[in-house]
Every structure is written in C-alpha cells, then in structure tokens.
Amino acid sequence: MLNAANLPYTLLYSFSLIVATANILVLGKLKSLSKLSSFVSFIEALFSTFLASVAVFWSILSVNDGHGITPFAILMMLLCFPLQGQLNLLLGIISTAFVCLMFGLIRYADIDNIWPGIVTGFTSAVACFVVANLIERIRLENFEMISKLSSINKQLHRLSQEDHLTKLLNRRAIDNALKRELTRSERFDHPLSLLMIDVDNFKQINDGFGHVFGDQVLVDISQCIKKHIRDVDYVGRMGGDEFLVILIETNQDNALQIADRMRNEVMNLNNQHKDCHVSISVGLTVAQGESVVALLEKADKALYLAKKAGKNKVRNIFIHSDKPSIS
Numbered sequence: 001m002l003n004a005a006n007l008p009y010t011l012l013y014s015f016s017l018i019v020a021t022a023n024i025l026v027l028g029k030l031k032s033l034s035k036l037s038s039f040v041s042f043i044e045a046l047f048s049t050f051l052a053s054v055a056v057f058w059s060i061l062s063v064n065d066g067h068g069i070t071p072f073a074i075l076m077m078l079l080c081f082p083l084q085g086q087l088n089l090l091l092g093i094i095s096t097a098f099v100c101l102m103f104g105l106i107r108y109a110d111i112d113n114i115w116p117g118i119v120t121g122f123t124s125a126v127a128c129f130v131v132a133n134l135i136e137r138i139r140l141e142n143f144e145m146i147s148k149l150s151s152i153n154k155q156l157h158r159l160s161q162e163d164h165l166t167k168l169l170n171r172r173a174i175d176n177a178l179k180r181e182l183t184r185s186e187r188f189d190h191p192l193s194l195l196m197i198d199v200d201n202f203k204q205i206n207d208g209f210g211h212v213f214g215d216q217v218l219v220d221i222s223q224c225i226k227k228h229i230r231d232v233d234y235v236g237r238m239g240g241d242e243f244l245v246i247l248i249e250t251n252q253d254n255a256l257q258i259a260d261r262m263r264n265e266v267m268n269l270n271n272q273h274k275d276c277h278v279s280i281s282v283g284l285t286v287a288q289g290e291s292v293v294a295l296l297e298k299a300d301k302a303l304y305l306a307k308k309a310g311k312n313k314v315r316n317i318f319i320h321s322d323k324p325s326i327s
Contacts, residue, residue, distance in 0.1 A: 044086075048079050048082060048089070048093050049093060051075050052075070052096070054071075055072045055076060055101075056072065056097050058071040058072075058075075059101055059104075059121070060104045060105060060108050060109055063117055064108075069105075069121050069124070072097070072121055073124035073127075076124060079132075080128055080132035087133060094125045094128055098121055098125040105117055105118055160173075165237070167222070168236050168237045169236030171237070171238055171239055174234060174238065174244050177234045177236070177246060178194075178244070178295075181234070182287055182295065186289060191250060192250070192287040193251070193252065193255035193285070193287070194244070194247070194286070195244070195245035196238075196242070196244055196300055197245065197262070197283075198241060198242050198243075198283075198303055198307070199221060199242075199279075199280055200278075200280060200307075201279075201311070202214065202217075202240075205217060205276055213276075217273065217278055218241060221266055221269070221278070221280065222235075224265040224266045225265075228258055228261045228265065229247070230248075232249075233246060245262075251286070252316065255286065256284060259282045260314050262280070263312065263314055279311060281307050281311050281312060281313055281314075282314040283299045283302030283303025283316075284317075285298040298317050301317055302317040303315070
C-alpha cells in the first residue's frame with residue numbers, strides 16, 4: 001500500500017526505472033556516434049555507479065526500518081539492462097556495491113543479527129550477475145543466429161538473381177527490373193532506353209574454339225558491357241549469347257553513345273583473342289509508353305537491323321507519330 005512510509009521507496013524505484021529506460025533508449029543510440037562514444041560510456045558508467053550507491057545507502061536505511069535489503073536487489077537487477085555487453089563493468093560495480101553494503105550493514109545497521117541480510121545481499125548480487133550473463137549470452141546467440149540467417153538469405157537472394165557464368169542478372173531478374181523501371185519511367189515521365197546485345201557469329205566461335213573458350217568470351221564481353229553502365233543501370237544475360245541493358249533516365253542520343261562505346265570496348269578484345277574475331281551487334285530503343293513485351297520486340301527488331309547491316313553495328317528504332325525512325 002502506498003503511504004508516507006513507502007513513498008520514498010516508490011519514488012526511488014520509479015526514478016530508477018525511468019532513468020534506466022532513458023539510458024537504454026537514448027544512450028544506446030548516442031553511443032553509436034563515434035564522437036560521443038567515449039562520453040556516453042562515461043555517463044553510462046556514472047549512472048550505474050550512482051544507482052549502485054543509492055542501492056547500498058537505501059538498503060542500509062531499509063534494514064533499519066525493518067524492510068530488509070529489497071532496494072539493493074531491485075536496483076542491482078536494473079543495472080543488468082543498461083550494462084548489457086559490459087559484463088566486466090557490471091561485475092565490478094555489483095561486487096563493489098555488495099562489499100560496501102556488507103560493511104555498511106555491519107557498521108550502521110541497528111539490528112542484532114546482521115548476517116541474514118548480508119547473505120541475502122550476496123545471493124542477490126550473484127543472482128543479478130548470473131541473470132545478466134545469461135541475458136547477454138542469449139542476446140549474443142540470437143544476434144549471431146540472426147546475422148547468419150541474414151547472410152544466408154542475402155546469398156540465396158543473390159544466387160537466385162545471378163547468372164552462374166557471367167555473374168550478371170539472370171533472365172528472371174532482368175525481366176523484373178525492366179517491369180519495375182518501365183513503370184517508374186511512365187509514372188515520373190523519365191526517359192528509359194533499352195539495349196539488346198548479341199554476340200556476332202557465336203556459334204562459329206563455339207564450334208571452332210570449344211565451349212570453354214566460348215564461355216570465356218561471354219564473360220569477357222559481359223565485363224566490357226559493365227564498364228560502360230552506372231550503378232543505377234541494369235545489365236543481364238537473357239540467355240545464350242544475348243544480353244539486355246536497361247539505361248535509367250537516358251535518352252536516345254546518350255544511349256546511342258553508350259552502345260557504341262560498348263561495341264568498341266568489345267572490339268578491343270581482339271587484341272586478347274587474336275585467333276578469334278569478337279564483336280557484338282546492338283539494338284537500341286527508347287520506351288514510349290508501350291508494354292514490356294512491345295518494348296522488347298522493338299529492341300529485338302533494332303538488333304535484327306544491326307545484324308542485317310553486316311553485324312558489329314548499333315541500330316536504333318524510335319517510333320514517333322506512329323512512324324518508325326531507323327538509324
């Protein structure tokens with residue numbers, strides 16, 4: 001029951017809970033800031049020392065009033081929360097507080113048999129440390145488990161989107177990216193360009209030099225393509241020797257320059273593969289409100305024109321007023 005005699009204890013417990021909660025919520029965030037880390041650690045230790053000192057002082061008064069050492073046990077338990085992960089500091093504060101409590105009871109407590117209180121205080125201190133240690137171990141185990149699961153999930157997500165050979169996006173991932181970016185492009189009225197790339201005479205390369213060499217050519221070409229895109233762009237392998245590049249907020253002229261740089265970059269591979277001529281043909285188109293399927297068909301038609309023009313070319317289909325413009 002709350003009365004005048006119990007009011008100081010109630011105020012003490014309430015104050016301790018409020019400060020401990022603020023310590024956990026506020027100081028924990030401030031501690032992540034490198035500039036404030038040392039200062040926050042000092043405040044954290046200062047508060048814990050203050051709380052332990054109050055526990056010792058109030059427990060001695062409480063024993064004299066016939067209430068036992070209840071404040072010591074409760075306030076020591078509160079220390080377990082703000083000092084998680086600092087078990088050495090926690091052990092030091094609890095041990096020091098218990099020694100002070102023991103000498104304080106022997107010196108100042110006005111009762112004949114003081115040892116039950118000392119035993120209770122010792123048991124409370126040990127229990128607090130054991131509980132804190134258990135909480136910390138569980139927290140660390142959970143953190144390690146969550147970190148491991150997060151790492152596994154990221155790896156599985158990456159593998160589910162990655163082409164095993166070129167490490168580019170696979171067909172499903174690049175299709176999803178195209179749907180997402182085409183919707184975004186229409187919503188915000190931003191330009192979106194698409195490059196469909198095919199390796200010239202790849203069947204002859206495979207037949208003449210073997211599939212291992214052909215795979216290496218695909219890897220080399222994929223690296224040439226990646227050199228000329230930004231982090232916001234997407235590049236994926238559609239399958240076989242065909243690649244798709246999504247150029248975000250890129251108009252027709254800029255996309256044409258990028259495509260030509262890619263083509264020239266691939267031509268430089270001939271210095272590396274001197275016995276094999278490597279080149280690509282590129283079909284370019286710009287999104288103009290059509291569906292994903294229609295946009296891919298436009299890019300495929302542009303690629304066909306590049307092949308028909310003699311390969312190692314970049315061709316563009318841009319529809320304006322229902323009249324295709326081919327370059």
